[in-house]
Amino acid sequence: MSTKLIGRTSVRDNIKLSEDPSYPIFKELYEKQKKVVWFPEELNIQQDALDYHSLTDDEKELFDTAVGYFCSSELLVQNVLVNSFFPLLTDPHAKMSFSTQLFMENIHSDFFEIVLQSFGLDREKMYDVAFDDPILRKKQDLIVDEIDKISHGKINPETLEGQKQVLRAILLNNIVLEGIFFYSSFAHFFALKDMAKMKNVVSGVELVLIDESLHLQNGIEAILIMLDENPEIVEDTEYVQDIRNVILEGTSLEIEYVKHQFGDRTILGISSGEMERYLKYITDRRLQELGFQQEFHINENPLRFLQKEDVKKLINFFEVSSTEYTNY
Amino acid sequence: MKRTVIKRDGTEEPFRTQKIINAIFEIIQGLEVEDDYEIVFKIMKELDLKVPKRVATEELDQLVLKAIEQLIPKHPVYDTLATRQLLKIIDKDINRRLDHFRDYLARGFEENLLDESLKEFDFELLANSLNFDRDGLLGYFGLTTLKDRYLMRDRDDQIIEKPQWFFMRVAMGIGNSNGEVIKIYNKLSKLEYLHSTPTLFNSGTTTAQYSSCYVSVIDDSLDSIMDKARETAFLAKYAGGVGTDVTRIRATGSNIKSLNAPSSGAIPFIKIFDTLVNSIQQGGRRRSSQVMSMQPWHLDIDGFLDLRETTGNAYFRTPSLNTSLWMPDEMMRRIKEGEPLYFFDPGECPELVDAVGDDFRAKYEKRIEQAEAGGLKQFDKRDSKNFFKKYLFKLAKTGHPWLIFKDEHNRHNPCPEYSVINSSNLCTEISIPNHSDSTAVCTLASVNLSKHLTDDESDIDWDKFEDTLETMTRGLDNVLDKNFYPSEPAEKNTMDLRPLGIGLMGFAEALVDLGIPYDSEEAVILARKIGAFMRKVTYRTSQQLAEERGAFEHYREMKEAGSPYDYKPRRNAVLLAIAPTASISIISGTTSSIDSYFSNLYSRDTLSGKHIVINRQLIEDLEEKGHWSDEMAQKIKANNGSVQPIQELDGVINKDLYKTAYEIHPERQIDIAAAFQESIDQSVSKSLYIAERMRDDMEEFYLYAWEKKLKSTYYCFIDKVVKGEKYTEEVNKRGSRKGFGAVSSDTGSESSNGTSSKPGKEEQESVSDREELEARAREKFGDEVVDQALNADAGSCPTDPMLQKICPSCE
């Protein structure tokens, strides 16, 4: 058996849990994910039907695109995980943590599917939006093209090169896609709720956010562990630079997208300038989390309404679906 | 960036910062602030990013509002400014259409929105009694809530009511004379008390449905089930909350005589109501809702406990309904003493439904004997501890069913000859006898205790409190005769019993002003005193009303029948009920019901969106002591709204005053509710807030609630442990691991990363002496915080750089 987190595995491997796990963090992350499991049926999504019809065209566009984007991205995340690095995980607890993530992506997919049905959105258009819209397509391509290169055993994890490629895949998936692209769309949803619109759908998105922040942590942990186990990686300055660039490329694609989306007007009281600054703030955080220096040096989240997500929540039960109960 | 403003008439002009600055100075005017330039500067800074290239005038007003709103957590002054800005927007909008209070009334009558009966009042006099300065009493969250849902709109969905016009319209729908209207207006507009939401919506309008709650009973027949479905539909249509007792519906497998076939039990019938309520919930300003109540000895109880589960057969799930248990003492006793519980079919054992207290116990025991002797077609026997554990698990997981004590409710039934009390209502504060032909109705209003303190805040202003309680009693009694009753059984119950529900909010806010910690024996004593006072005043007023207007019908009937009740004649069978006051406490800007502050900083989800709520009293206190700053705000946020772990505040403020809901022991929460319950003739609706670490003690707390003679509990909040990534505050996920920066620690420079960034401050600082650092940290943060940091795991690493250095998972 390999002593590294990423390695060659067979179906006979990693089927025994140890009392003393090699990577306790993944056990912890598994436990956390287990605690937050939820189901779309808990939310009263149809309650928002009237609301949906009263959205302005701009708001509707923003909402629809965000839903469409998630619709096609949730299962994409699953593909990426399964086709690229999941088979290379050598630790049973890490597998449990990542497969819980896989399971939660189903829930998300299911949730956005229900949203799509509840408001009679155009299914074909929704699922295709991420590939039809030229700018969104660039975002998807960044992920998909890279992952294709390493899928289905195209790499050898026993080599340094293989480790580097896997790291890059995890980065694209769990950091760029889930940690930057998703966070951009989250802000659109939360802005709706801030304006008292689509409250029940957004309650669901709050739950998605909790999950995604755990997925993000899965990714960060896997990357930090890999760096620890392969100290040679950081010695390759070109590679390190490239990783940093990939993150920044993701950010600039996302900025291009929000500029296009918001144009020279505000939607829900938010301007593209604010969104741009927000994305830079999020990117700085991601960079720091991986041990890079900040790029933009923005230390305060300009979308201040998001602090409402950071504090304890009290719900008027008869008015909005609650996201405050835990399963056990 | 060059920006353009598009004016209302379509013309364009360049965006001028000076103009906005002037407008902001305008709303600051008259406020006592230290540095108005700084405030304007901060708002402009927020605004700058927000203003797009092209912006309409009205949008600009909205953006200024958003900019101010974002600053609210920094200081209460921004709350005041946001309120003023929003008022400005509302006024501007209405002034374009209506000049004067009378124009508003005229529009209301013209569009058939206002009730013709209002025309008997002296409009001139009422217009002169309006006091627009009182707009300033509203907070931002309160005004937003008013604007979004309460202020009347015309048929084109345009708001036509200014806040003061709204208060006057509500008063006109309640008072019987000009004098009474003005008196009520004054109290409402000063936020001294508020009526419940349906009254605020509908008072004085052509939809004169004033009541919040209806409580009905379903008999064990298809006729009755379908009758009640129809009644529910109409009650729900008019935004009433409906409580319905389903205990009588026979259990699964019970024989249906007319068909000689087994029944499918209560659950499928309950599902009908779920569908019904859901279909009616779609529209409207407030979601109507229903709670189903069942006595837990019902054989279908397992299915009932599962109704709010989110997985499983959708046919047996009722996401749109609430549920509650109507728990008899005998079952609680068995739970406490570990004796087994028995479950029966009400079709076979119908006498158990109505029986209360010792009578229930005798009948229940008789059925147990019979069951054990093989004399019953159906029954079940279970370990009581397991059952209760299972129930509490469901409560924590799904929020349902709530636990309500049947016998405590019935022990205080003022009219047992009328009927037993069959269940409580949607908010668990109602306790009124009812039966299938008489649906209980309750019309509610709550005093805002925080507006009833003496000027020096040393005591409650008992005279003022008394005056308010009298006004409320009379006003609510008026309402019963103006009210529209959506069903015959509802009208019958009201006319027979004339029940009122006078409650309380702002208790916790008042306690802080009085300097009494919520978590103290003193608070319990005050609660008892307030409850007794409320009872004394309202009962006396109701007795006077009986002299003026006559006692309630059922009282008179009993007297005429020669079996009078042994209390003095009064106008209303019951008068007091402490409701959760969710929305109206927001409008009043105070703490809800008799609850403590939820937290010193939290967000609240309502139909008007998500709002951040800060404890203004705490900030004022900190400011007075010179301890309020952005850093302090950040610290409170980082501690989830608690001040308890912030050591630097020791001895600066009385921290006990600012304990948050989860920091107050559940037994103390129960003690306070119980102290009120001693005098409240209906019920105190009490939610419990339980810290995650006390989750295993839930059983104890609920037994304690029963022993302390609470009538009703409500939601059980358990602090949520796993939260999303913090958005506005850094959390150190990496700890001290170097990640991609590992190389740089050897070279002392980040350049090997190939990045253009300057080296970070943290990396440059070399820390040699850990112990010294720890000592310094202890000095700065106190032992508790440091010990916490020393024991931190990777998920909870401190964010403070100094603490990070001593944290084992960071280091």
Ligand SMILES: [Fe+2]
């Ligand atoms: Fe997801």
Ligand SMILES: [Fe+2]
């Ligand atoms: Fe995810």
